[in-house]
Amino acid sequence: xxxxxxxxxxxxxxxxxxxxxxxxxxxxRFAREFDPQxxxxxxxxxxxxxxxxxxxxxxHTAALTMRLLVEGEFAPAxxxxxxxxxxxxxxxxxxxxxxxxxVTEVLEVRPSRSRPEQGMIKLRTTTLNxxxxxxxxxxxxxxxxxxxxxxx
Amino acid sequence: xxxxxxxxxxxxxxxxxxxxxxxxxxxxRFAREFDPQxxxxxxxxxxxxxxxxxxxxxxHTAALTMRLLVEGEFAPAxxxxxxxxxxxxxxxxxxxxxxxxxVTEVLEVRPSRSRPEQGMIKLRTTTLNxxxxxxxxxxxxxxxxxxxxxxx
Numbered sequence: 485x486x487x488x489x490x491x492x493x494x495x496x497x498x499x500x501x502x503x504x505x506x507x508x509x510x511x512x513r514f515a516r517e518f519d520p521q522x523x524x525x526x527x528x529x530x531x532x533x534x535x536x537x538x539x540x541x542x543x544h545t546a547a548l549t550m551r552l553l554v555e556g557e558f559a560p561a562x563x564x565x566x567x568x569x570x571x572x573x574x575x576x577x578x579x580x581x582x583x584x585x586x587v588t589e590v591l592e593v594r595p596s597r598s599r600p601e602q603g604m605i606k607l608r609t610t611t612l613n614x615x616x617x618x619x620x621x622x623x624x625x626x627x628x629x630x631x632x633x634x635x636x
Numbered sequence: 637x638x639x640x641x642x643x644x645x646x647x648x649x650x651x652x653x654x655x656x657x658x659x660x661x662x663x664x665r666f667a668r669e670f671d672p673q674x675x676x677x678x679x680x681x682x683x684x685x686x687x688x689x690x691x692x693x694x695x696h697t698a699a700l701t702m703r704l705l706v707e708g709e710f711a712p713a714x715x716x717x718x719x720x721x722x723x724x725x726x727x728x729x730x731x732x733x734x735x736x737x738x739v740t741e742v743l744e745v746r747p748s749r750s751r752p753e754q755g756m757i758k759l760r761t762t763t764l765n766x767x768x769x770x771x772x773x774x775x776x777x778x779x780x781x782x783x784x785x786x787x788x
Contacts, residue, residue, distance in 0.1 A: 518699035520706055521715045534717050534779065542718050543702050547670035547695045554672055563673045565686050566694050566726065573720030627686065 487561040489631035490603040493593045501556030501586040504548065506540060508580035514544040527580075539577035545584075545620050546572070549611045552586040560605075562629040567604065569624040576619055583614040591623065595630065602629050639713040641783035642755040645745045653708030653738040656700065658692060660732035666696040679732075691729030697736075697772050698724070701763045704738040712757075714781040719756065721776040728771055735766040743775065747782065754781050 508527065515524035519541035523533035530538040540548075553564060578584065592606035604625050611620035660679065667676030671693035675685035682690040692700075705716060730736065744758035756777050763772035 514699075517703070519702045523715060534714060541699075541702065543695070543699045547666075547693075547699065550671045550693065550695050551669070562686060563675060568725030569721065569723070571720070571722065572724050574718065 487559050488628075489561050489635075490593065490595060490605070490628045491631050493560075493590050493605050493628065495590055495593060497590040499556060499558035499588045501552040501558075501588075503583050503585045504552060505581065505583045506544075506548065506578055508538060511538060511540045511544065511578075511580060514547070515541055519543055535577050538580055540579075540582075542574045542620070545574060545578045545611060548578075548584055549586055549609065549620055549622075552584065552611070553588065553609065556586060556588075558588050560626065560628045561631075562627075565627040567625040567627055569622050571621065571623040573621050574619060575621060576613075576617060578613065578619050582619070584611055584619065586611050600630060601632075602627055604628065639711055640780075641713050641787075642745065642747060642757070642780045643783050645712075645742050645757050645780065647742055647745060649742040651708060651710035651740045653704040653710075653740075655735050655737045656704060657733065657735045658696075658700065658730055660690060663690060663692045663696065663730075663732060666699070667693050671695055687729050690732055692731075692734075694726045694772070697726060697730050697763060700730075700736055701738055701761065701772055701774075704736065704763070705740065705761065708738060708740075710740050712778065712780045713783075714779075717779040719777040719779055721774050723773065723775040725773050726771060727773060728765075728769060730765065730771050734771070736763055736771065738763050752782060753784075754779055756780065 522529040523535040524541045527538045588609045595603040609622045610618050674681040675687040676693045679690040740761045747755040758777050761774045762770050
């Protein structure tokens with residue numbers, strides 16, 4: 485996969501990803517370690533919660549989104565270095581058996597005045613389930629390396 | 637632990653957490669599953685990355701923050717139901733051996749006009765390392781249940 489430098493990004497570019505399926509055991513295992521709440525731990529007790537059935541932790545959805553991003557078409561030189569998010573929402577829960585994919589769009593490209601060897605890009609990343617419904621939306625800023633003078 | 641309803645929250649309240657230590661094996665295991673990039677996978681190869689040494693994935697820091705929050709003093713009735721974040725940043729990386737804790741502050745309390753049985757609270761959550769340095773900052777909105785009429 486070609487690694488992309490700051491100069492290779494343009495506003496409106498989009499990048500896709502592989503797909504991965506989340507099963508009930510994955511949801512429960514993540515929840516036991518990081519988000520031990522009834523809606524994420526057990527299908528029975530989850531029925532009486534806000535989610536009305538087992539749902540993945542939002543942080544599990546976020547972590548799976550990162551994996552899809554790292555393995556997907558979006559491959560900045562130096563790796564995916566998140567500077568932070570301006571928006572992160574989970575419009576609907578991820579359920580057992582859902583198949584996820586990620587679409588990323590470049591919103592801004594900003595060279596750095598003080599550090600010419602790098603810059604920032606702003607991205608909108610949307611995680612979709614098998615029905616094309618968004619399960620996570622984010623707008624975040626990444627640090628991206630500028631193309632070195634000796635790499636035309 | 638007392639469960640808190642919407643009426644129990646006031647602007648300026650703060651909640652603390654336990655502490656947990658992150659070790660090198662935890663960082664690598666999380667990265668293999670969710671963020672397989674050189675800075676998170678191997679202390680040797682991480683030296684030549686942006687982070688100049690092994691660093692936890694930001695999503696690992698976020699997941700550990702959730703665990704500290706779930707197990708901590710902040711215990712809304714119905715659980716911690718994230719509606720989304722307006723801000724999520726990682727001011728510095730989490731390193732092997734770091735000990736983390738979380739401080740949460742209530743920024744806003746908003747009853748719902750259309751759904752009197754619930755409301756929203758806005759929280760600032762800061763994850764600190766053993767030196768009191770922030771490793772994650774977030775501002776997020778949670779759905780919180782109003783006190784039922786039969787629960788004075």
